[in-house]
Every structure is written in C-alpha cells, then in structure tokens.
Amino acid sequence: xxxxxxxxxxxxxxxxxxxxxxxxxxxxxxxxxxxxxxxxxxxxxxxxxxxxxxxxxxxxxxxxxxxxxxxxxxxxxxxxxxxxxxxxxxxxxxxxxxxxxxxxxxxxxxxxxxxxxxxxxxxxxxxxxxxxxxxxxxxxxxxxxxxxxxxxxxxxxxxxxxxxxxxxxxxxxxxxxxxxxxxxxxxxxxxxxxxxxxxxxxxxxxxxxxxxxxxxxxxxxxxxxxxxxxxxxxxxxxxxxxxxxxxxxxxxxxxxxxxxxxxxxxxxxxxxxxxxxxxxxxxxxxxxxxxxxxxxxxxxxxxxxxxxxxxxxxxxxxxxxxxxxxxxxxxxxxxxxxxxxxxxxxxxxxxxxxxxxxxxxxxxxxxxxxxxxxxxxxxxxxxxxxxxxxxxxxxxxxxxxxxxxxxxxxxxxxxxxxxxxxxxxxxxxxxxxxxxxxxxxxxxxxxxxxxxxxxxxxxxxxxxxxxxxxxxxxxxxxxxxxxxxxxxx
Amino acid sequence: xxxxxxxxxxxxxxxxxxxxxxxxxxxxxxxxxxxxxxxxxxxxxxxxxxxxxxxxxxxxxxxxxxxxxxxxxxxxxxxxxxxxxxxxxxxxxxxxxxxxxxxxxxxxxxxxxxxxxxxxxxxxxxxxxxxxxxxxxxxxxxxxxxxxxxxxxxxxxxxxxxxxxxxxxxxxxxxxxxxxxxxxxxxxxxxxxxxxxxxxxxxxxxxxxxxxxxxxxxxxxxxxxxxxxxxxxxxxxxxxxxxxxxxxxxxxxxxxxxxxxxxxxxxxxxxxxxxxxxxxxxxxxxxxxxxxxxxxxxxxxxxxxxxxxxxxxxxxxxxxxxxxxxxxxxxxxxxxxxxxxxxxxxxxxxxxxxxxxxxxxxxxxxxxxxxxxxxxxxxxxxxxxxxxxxxxxxxxxxxxxxxxxxxxxxxxxxxxxxxxxxxxxxxxxxxxxxxxxxxxxxxxxxxxxxxxxxxxxxxxxxxxxxxxxxxxxxxxxxxxxxxxxxxxx
Numbered sequence: 001x002x003x004x005x006x007x008x009x010x011x012x013x014x015x016x017x018x019x020x021x022x023x024x025x026x027x028x029x030x031x032x033x034x035x036x037x038x039x040x041x042x043x044x045x046x047x048x049x050x051x052x053x054x055x056x057x058x059x060x061x062x063x064x065x066x067x068x069x070x071x072x073x074x075x076x077x078x079x080x081x082x083x084x085x086x087x088x089x090x091x092x093x094x095x096x097x098x099x100x101x102x103x104x105x106x107x108x109x110x111x112x113x114x115x116x117x118x119x120x121x122x123x124x125x126x127x128x129x130x131x132x133x134x135x136x137x138x139x140x141x142x143x144x145x146x147x148x149x150x151x152x153x154x155x156x157x158x159x160x161x162x163x164x165x166x167x168x169x170x171x172x173x174x175x176x177x178x179x180x181x182x183x184x185x186x187x188x189x190x191x192x193x194x195x196x197x198x199x200x201x202x203x204x205x206x207x208x209x210x211x212x213x214x215x216x217x218x219x220x221x222x223x224x225x226x227x228x229x230x231x232x233x234x235x236x237x238x239x240x241x242x243x244x245x246x247x248x249x250x251x252x253x254x255x256x257x258x259x260x261x262x263x264x265x266x267x268x269x270x271x272x273x274x275x276x277x278x279x280x281x282x283x284x285x286x287x288x289x290x291x292x293x294x295x296x297x298x299x300x301x302x303x304x305x306x307x308x309x310x311x312x313x314x315x316x317x318x319x320x321x322x323x324x325x326x327x328x329x330x331x332x333x334x335x336x337x338x339x340x341x342x343x344x345x346x347x348x349x350x351x352x353x354x355x356x357x358x359x360x361x362x363x364x365x366x367x368x369x370x371x372x373x374x375x376x377x378x379x380x381x382x383x384x385x386x387x388x389x390x391x392x393x394x395x396x397x398x399x400x401x402x403x404x405x406x407x408x409x410x411x412x413x414x415x416x417x418x419x420x421x422x423x424x425x426x427x428x429x430x431x432x433x434x435x436x437x438x439x440x441x442x443x444x445x446x447x448x449x450x451x452x453x454x455x456x457x458x459x460x461x462x463x464x465x466x467x468x469x470x471x472x473x474x475x476x477x478x479x480x481x482x483x484x485x486x487x488x489x
Numbered sequence: 490x491x492x493x494x495x496x497x498x499x500x501x502x503x504x505x506x507x508x509x510x511x512x513x514x515x516x517x518x519x520x521x522x523x524x525x526x527x528x529x530x531x532x533x534x535x536x537x538x539x540x541x542x543x544x545x546x547x548x549x550x551x552x553x554x555x556x557x558x559x560x561x562x563x564x565x566x567x568x569x570x571x572x573x574x575x576x577x578x579x580x581x582x583x584x585x586x587x588x589x590x591x592x593x594x595x596x597x598x599x600x601x602x603x604x605x606x607x608x609x610x611x612x613x614x615x616x617x618x619x620x621x622x623x624x625x626x627x628x629x630x631x632x633x634x635x636x637x638x639x640x641x642x643x644x645x646x647x648x649x650x651x652x653x654x655x656x657x658x659x660x661x662x663x664x665x666x667x668x669x670x671x672x673x674x675x676x677x678x679x680x681x682x683x684x685x686x687x688x689x690x691x692x693x694x695x696x697x698x699x700x701x702x703x704x705x706x707x708x709x710x711x712x713x714x715x716x717x718x719x720x721x722x723x724x725x726x727x728x729x730x731x732x733x734x735x736x737x738x739x740x741x742x743x744x745x746x747x748x749x750x751x752x753x754x755x756x757x758x759x760x761x762x763x764x765x766x767x768x769x770x771x772x773x774x775x776x777x778x779x780x781x782x783x784x785x786x787x788x789x790x791x792x793x794x795x796x797x798x799x800x801x802x803x804x805x806x807x808x809x810x811x812x813x814x815x816x817x818x819x820x821x822x823x824x825x826x827x828x829x830x831x832x833x834x835x836x837x838x839x840x841x842x843x844x845x846x847x848x849x850x851x852x853x854x855x856x857x858x859x860x861x862x863x864x865x866x867x868x869x870x871x872x873x874x875x876x877x878x879x880x881x882x883x884x885x886x887x888x889x890x891x892x893x894x895x896x897x898x899x900x901x902x903x904x905x906x907x908x909x910x911x912x913x914x915x916x917x918x919x920x921x922x923x924x925x926x927x928x929x930x931x932x933x934x935x936x937x938x939x940x941x942x943x944x945x946x947x948x949x950x951x952x953x954x955x956x957x958x959x960x961x962x963x964x965x966x967x968x969x970x971x972x973x974x975x976x977x978x
Contacts, residue, residue, distance in 0.1 A: 016538075019509070022515060023508060032713065032735075037732060038732050042507045045501050046504065225521055227523075241531055242524075243525070243527050244521055
C-alpha cells in the first residue's frame with residue numbers, strides 16, 4: 001500500500017520529465033528558432049519542479065513508509081534505487097539545478113549555431129558557464145575523497161572513479177594505436193579500389209536514404225508503432241514515455257555510411273528502451289541499467305551486426321532499390337567501405353577501431369576542464385594537439401573539431417567514458433550470444449538481448465548484469481578479439 | 490515587488506501549460522500510436538499540477554500582496570484577470586480536472602480512430618464520460634441562477650449566457666437560410682461551368698500544396714522563424730510559448746480549397762498570437778481577449794481577405810507554378826470556386842454563408858447534451874435530423890456527420906458559439922479597417938489589426954474591444970451586409 005503510493009508518486013514525477021524530454025526532442029528536430037529563449041525557460045522550470053519533487057520531504061516519507069513494509073527482492077532493489085536518487089538529488093540545491101537547465105538549454109542552441117559557423121569563440125562563454133556550474137555540481141556529488149570529476153562520473157557509472165577509467169583507457173591506448181596502424185596498412189589496396197568507385201559517393205537523395213533507414217530500423221525489430229525517425233544535427237534517441245521511443249539520424253547526400261550507421265546505432269538504443277519492463281516504466285527499477293549498457297546495445301547493432309557481411313546479404317538489393325546510385329556497386333565493396341579503418345576527425349563517423357581513441361581525447365580534456373587544469377579558451381588548441389598525437393591528424397576548423405559533439409553544451413561531463421565501456425560490452429554480449437548460437441538469426445539475437453539485457457531494467461549494476469549475461473567480468477578482451485578477428489583474421 | 494513575484498509565479502505556471510501544449514500538438518501531428526496511453530497520463534498529471542498551482546493558497550497570497558501595492562491601470566486589469574482565473578479554478582476540484590484531462594486525451598485518440606472508421610459506437614462510451622464530467626464541471630462554474638451549460642459558456646465568453654447566444658442564433662436563423670437559398674439559385678450557372686473544369690479537381694500533390702500553403706501564410710505576414718506548418722487530421726493552431734506559434738492544415742489531393750483555406754484560417758489565429766504583447770507573455774493580460782476575437786482573426790484572413798479577387802490577383806501565378814494542374818484554370822474560376830455557396834456536410838469546409846448554420850446545429854445539440862435533454866446514444870440521429878432541417882442534407886455516415894469535429898472529444902462544450910460571434914466580428918473589424926482605408930494593402934491591414942486587436946492582449950473584454958476598434962457594439966449587421974455585397978451585389 002505504501003509501496004504503491006510511492007510508485008504513483010514516482011510515475012507522476014516521471015511525467016514531468018516526459019514533458020521535458022519532448023520539449024528537448026522538439027528543440028533538436030523542429031522548433032522554430034524564435035522559440036529558443038522561452039523554451040530554455042520552460043525547461044528550466046520543469047527541471048526545478050522535478051528537482052523539488054525528487055528532493056521533497058514527502059518523497060522521503062513515502063520511501064520510509066514503503067521501507068517499513070514487508071517486501072520482495074524486486075521491491076527492495078526499487079527502494080534502494082529510489083534512495084540513491086534521493087540522496088544524489090539532495091546534494092544539489094534546486095537553484096543550481098535550474099541554473100544548469102537554463103545554461104545548458106541556451107548553450108545547446110548556441111552550440112548548434114557555432115558548429116554550423118565553425119566559430120568556437122561564439123560558444124566559449126556559454127561553455128565556460130556550463131563548466132563552472134558542472135564543477136560546482138561535481139564537487140557536491142563527489143564520493144568521499146574524490147574529485148569534482150569523480151562526482152560527475154558517478155552520475156553515469158556509480159561504482160567507477162577517475163582512476164578506474166584511466167587504467168581502462170591506458171590498456172586500450174597500449175593496443176589500439178598499433179592495431180589501427182596495422183589494419184590501415186593491410187587495407188591499402190582496398191582503400192585504393194574503393195576510392196575509384198563513384199557509386200559509393202552517391203548522390204543519395206534524402207528521401208531515399210530516409211526510407212532505407214526506416215526499413216533497416218524496422219528490419220532489426222524497431223517498432224515504429226512505438227517510435228519515429230526524424231532528422232537532427234546530431235543523431236540521438238529519446239524515449240518520451242512508455243510506447244514512444246524516438247530516434248533521429250542525419251543525411252549526407254554523398255555518403256550513405258553517415259545516415260545508415262547513425263540509424264542502426266540509435267535503433268540499438270531504442271530497441272533497449274522498447275525492451276525495458278513496461279509495467280515498471282517511470283520508476284528507477286524500470287529504467288535502463290547504465291549509459292554503458294545503453295551504448296553496448298547501440299554499438300552491438302551498429303558494428304557487430306550492422307557492419308557484417310551477413311547483415312547486408314539480406315538487405316543489399318533493398319538498398320540498391322532505394323538508391324539508384326548503388327546499382328553498379330557490389331555488396332562486398334559496400335561492406336568493405338563500412339569497415340574501412342583510418343584516422344578521422346568525427347567521432348560518430350569513425351570506425352570501430354579508432355573510435356575509442358576519440359573518446360580517450362575527450363575523457364582527458366573534460367577531466368582537465370573540470371579539474372581546472374585547462375581553460376575553456378585553450379580547449380580548441382588542446383583538442384587539436386590531442387588529435388595530432390592520438391590519431392595523427394588535425395581538424396582544419398572547429399566545426400570538425402571541438403564543436404562536433406553536443407555533450408559538453410548539454411552539461412554531460414563524465415558521459416564520454418561510458419561510450420568506451422559500452423563498446424567493450426557490445427563485443428562481450430555478442431560473443432556470449434554467439435556462444436549460445438543465437439547470432440545467426442536477428443530475431444533470436446534480439447530475443448536473447450531482451451531476456452539477458454533489456455528485461456532486467458535496472459535490477460543490477462553494469463558489472464553484475466554483464467556477469468550474469470556473459471559469465472564474465474566486463475573486460476576489453478572480447479572487444480579486442482573481435483577487432484583482430486574481423487580486421488586481421 | 491509583490492507584483493513582480495506574482496508575475497514570476499504566473500509565468501512559471503504557464504511553463505507547465507507550455508509543456509502540455511507541446512504534448513498535445515505532438516499528439517495530433519506525429520506521436521506514434523503506441524504512446525497514447527502514457528501520453529494521456531502525462532497530460533493528466535500536468536493538468537493536475539497546473540490546477541494545484543492555479544488554486545494554491547500561495548497564489549492567493551501573492552495576489553493579495555500585489556493588490557495592496559500602489560498600481561497602474563494595466564496592473565489593476567492584470568490582477569483582476571488573475572483573480573477571475575483563481576476564482577474559476579477554485580470552483581473545480583483537482584480530481585475532476587485530472588479526470589477530465591485523462592478522459593479527453595483518451596477520447597480524442599479514440600475519436601480520431603472512430604472518425605477514420607466512421608464508427609460512432611466506438612466513440613460513444615468515451616464521449617459519454619466526457620459529457621458527464623463536463624456537466625459536473627459546468628454545474629460548478631454556473632453563474633448564479635444559471636445552468637451547467639451557462640457555466641461552460643462562461644469559460645469562453647464570461648459575459649454571455651445561453652439566452653444571449655440563443656437570441657443571436659435566432660436572428661441569424663431568420664436571415665441565413667433565405668440568403669443561402671437565394672445565393673444558391675444565383676450561382677446555378679457558375680456551378681455548372683465549374684463542374685466541367687477538370688483542372689479544379691487536381692491532382693494537387695501533397696508537396697506542392699504544402700509549399701503553396703507555406704508561401705501563402707508567409708505572404709500575409711506569418712513569421713516562420715516563430716512558427717511552423719504541419720499536417721493533422723483536424724487543422725488547428727497552437728502557441729507552445731512565446732516565439733513558437735504553430736499551425737496545421739490537411740491535404741486533399743483532389744481539392745485545393747481544403748488545404749488553402751484551412752491554412753489561411755489557422756494563419757489568422759497565429760497572426761493574432763504572434764501579435765500579442767511579448768513582454769506580458771505567460772500572464773493573463775498578455776493572452777488573447779477571447780475565443781470569439783481569436784476566431785474573428787482567423788475568419789478575417791480566411792474569408793474577408795482570402796476569398797477576395799484582390800488576394801488572388803497577386804498570387805494566382807504562384808499557385809499555378811506550384812500546382813501544374815492549375816495551368817489551364819483561370820483565376821476567376823478559382824475565386825468563383827472559393828465562393829461557391831451550397832449546403833454541405835463538413836463545417837470547416839463550408840462556405841461563409843451556411844457556416845453559421847453548422848454552428849447553430851452544434852450549439853443546440855451540445856446544449857441538449859449538457860442539459861440532459863439528449864442522450865449521447867441518440868446524438869447521431871439528432872445530428873442527422875438537424876442537418877436535414879437546417880441545411881437540407883443528411884450525412885451518409887458519421888465520419889462526415891457527428892464525428893467530424895474534435896471539440897466534444899476534447900471537452901470543449903460551449904466553444905462552438907464563439908465561432909459565430911467570431912464570424913460577425915471578422916466582418917465588423919474588416920469594415921472598420923476599410924473605412925479607415927487600410928484594406929487595400931495587407932501589411933497595412935495587419936498593422937491596423939496589430940494595433941487595434943492584437944496588441945491590447947486581454948486588456949478589454951470582447952464587446953469593449955470591438956467598440957474601441959470599430960466604434961460600434963458587436964452585431965450581425967456588417968457580416969450580413971458583407972454577404973449581401975459579395976454574393977448579391
């Protein structure tokens with residue numbers, strides 16, 4: 001009875017967040033420019049009200065009553081998650097939450113313009129404000145003995161600290177640059193052949209790409225009666241509320257790789273959302289396990305599935321039908337194109353081998369920003385230097401450099417590292433599924449993921465979920481083995 | 490100081506409503522079907538929270554502090570409107586507000602399906618629930634000595650009661666059927682000529698229509714940097730918040746009249762919204778005067794301007810460019826088509842002469858529903874009988890009959906009559922503008938409307954606003970004179 005009252009309260013709180021999620025989705029996909037200022041105010045108010053509800057004495061009271069009742073293991077976990085959220089929220093004053101909501105809403109709008117105009121200086125003061133506020137927030141959230149950046153990291157992986165992430169990245173830094181160089185050399189002849197193939201450069205008209213992207217998403221199990229596909233500057237997926245998990249992509253008329261793999265990536269996120277336990281929707285236990293696990297699902301469908309020959313054998317004639325420029329392109333050339341490994345500037349369009357080097361750059365820079373070791377004004381030059389060192393190339397302008405990601409403008413410091421853990425887990429889940437013989441059929445693979453990864457919601461933390469699904473601790477080994485097998489096998 | 494605190498509180502309350510408006514806009518334009526149930530719950534929660542804020546002792550306290558301060562006439566009016574809203578909201582318990590929000594959200598979704606499938610019985614139980622709840626609400630809102638329907642009417646025109654509306658409709662009923670018959674006879678030859686013109690039946694492809702509609706809206710002053718045009722089952726306009734006033738239309742590929750005049754109609758609404766006093770946005774004084782005045786603006790642009798020869802002289806070649814089927818259609822035939830008067834079934838596509846007979850049918854039926862003189866189960870037959878009596882034709886199915894309007898599913902009982910007052914006012918405003926010589930130029934006309942009608946916001950009630958803008962009391966005379974001049978002149 002007390003438990004039910006608590007759940008009703010939580011679901012109502014999530015309704016406010018659902019409204020905010022739609023306001024944000026709309027802001028990225030179709031809001032007229034004139035609405036920016038008011039939209040930021042609306043989002044700020046909703047964030048403030050959500051924070052009020054999430055920290056209210058009434059909620060604490062509901063929780064304590066519910067904890068005093070006899071309970072089941074699921075309910076105990078639910079209450080544990082509620083308490084964790086409450087304790088987290090109580091650390092950040094409402095005023096800071098509202099200032100952050102407003103600052104990030106404005107900063108995202110300025111970022112979008114600055115990115116188009118390749119003008120970091122336009123964005124700088126807004127980013128400075130966001131960094132200052134996040135530093136404040138991180139200090140409040142920091143675990144005992146931890147830094148502000150530890151505090152921000154704990155929002156995404158509560159059990160991992162800066163040192164854990166650092167050693168993970170150091171392990172990858174030991175392997176990946178060498179691996180990437182070796183593959184790059186091996187692919188020399190393929191690269192030359194593909195460079196001569198005009199059909200791979202389109203034109204791929206917008207409508208044909210959109211239709212193909214819809215069909216690809218649907219073909220792996222994305223349910224359009226509970227979602228939709230739109231365009232946005234930076235592809236993303238967003239669940240508004242139960243029964244409405246949306247994805248976006250972007251279109252480059254001269255490069256089909258951009259829209260197709262962004263779509264498969266976001267579809268992976270949305271498949272996870274569409275597989276979460278429906279009846280627990282709007283409660284912590286019904287939510288996703290972590291951003292890392294979320295990313296494991298997007299990368300699994302994008303890379304493990306989407307860049308394989310098997311996937312395209314069943315879909316190549318459809319792609320050719322939708323996009324006449326592909327008529328004389330052989331499937332092997334398309335998949336070879338989709339698996340090209342080369343140093344590049346844009347993270348979201350980079351190959352699966354160098355991808356984690358992009359993340360590594362961001363991890364070190366954002367850590368330095370939050371720690372105060374790097375001024376925002378120095379960020380573009382630090383970015384370009386890091387790319388030079390890590391990938392051997394330097395952006396020719398900030399639009400393809402430091403301005404490429406939405407994350408920092410949105411205040412998402414501490415998020416980037418979860419991409420890398422997600423990449424590792426994608427290979428680990430896929431390996432486990434393969435060992436159980438379900439990767440030959442996509443519906444069977446989805447069913448396996450539904451059971452092992454989606455249906456549990458937030459019953460377990462990342463490492464426990466991985467252990468239960470795969471029998472092993474999260475590690476880089478399956479990921480590195482996958483890269484060696486696919487690219488050097 | 491107290492006044493500023495009150496205003497801040499009101500603006501924050503409007504942010505919740507802004508979120509609800511976007512959720513509703515999205516529901517009508519693009520939400521996946523699977524989101525229906527959760528969407529209804531989100532809207533219900535927001536309605537409940539808005540109601541809480543709108544009736545909270547804190548608001549009353551803020552109001553009383555503000556009233557104790559020295560003030561200006563504008564502020565006094567603002568406070569008067571706040572008190573009126575407070576008193577109105579205090580009459581309806583939060584629980585009823587939430588039940589209404591949920592019932593109408595669901596009913597709208599079922600209505601949309603029932604309309605497509607022409608199946609009133611599917612919709613009936615949902616409408617019954619809505620009618621029951623509205624009757625409850627009307628009884629709580631009823632002015633002293635008034636009925637439940639009086640209570641619902643007072644939401645739209647606080648100073649007018651059932652008896653006032655009845656006598657207005659009786660006056661129109663004395664004139665319009667005769668006028669419509671006379672015009673219909675006169676148009677016999679034109680009708681025959683137009684029936685033979687294939688070019689008027691398209692095909693008018695969706696993209697070309699959409700582009701033309703965008704250009705027409707823009708050409709009369711609609712600002713797309715603060716709005717957007719989409720498709721929906723029933724065209725509507727919705728302001729999300731300041732800087733974001735949206736419109737929708739619908740497309741019939743064999744009839745251009747449908748999309749073009751729906752667009753001009755909704756553009757008229759949006760021009761009003763875009764002309765409201767920006768700095769007062771989110772406060773009662775910064776809102777529109779009444780639904781009647783709102784409708785006067787939509788009808789002015791749709792009918793007085795949009796169905797005139799002068800309007801199309803400047804735009805006909807554009808229409809022909811966008812829609813090749815019009816290539817061999819003469820402008821005179823198009824405007825004659827746009828001015829055809831004939832008994833018809835669909836209100837939103839009816840001509841400006843018979844339009845108010847459609848409204849009259851709804852006024853009498855909804856009054857009977859709320860008064861309990863008519864059961865929902867009897868509504869389709871009562872509807873068909875009324876159409877037979879009033880317009881001489883009977884729907885062949887409920888999709889073109891009782892299911893055509895969204896209003897009742899949305900709980901908007903008492904709204905329909907304002908359409909008719911809006912029609913009368915559209916002619917009265919246009920006449921006054923013509924007398925001042927500004928109707929020859931659309932920018933000059935818009936400037937006049939901005940000053941006389943838009944900029945005052947809710948400073949005055951409908952009748953006072955009309956008197957100040959036109960020098961006369963609201964009446965049917967300019968409207969009837971306009972019809973006689975245009976159709977019998």
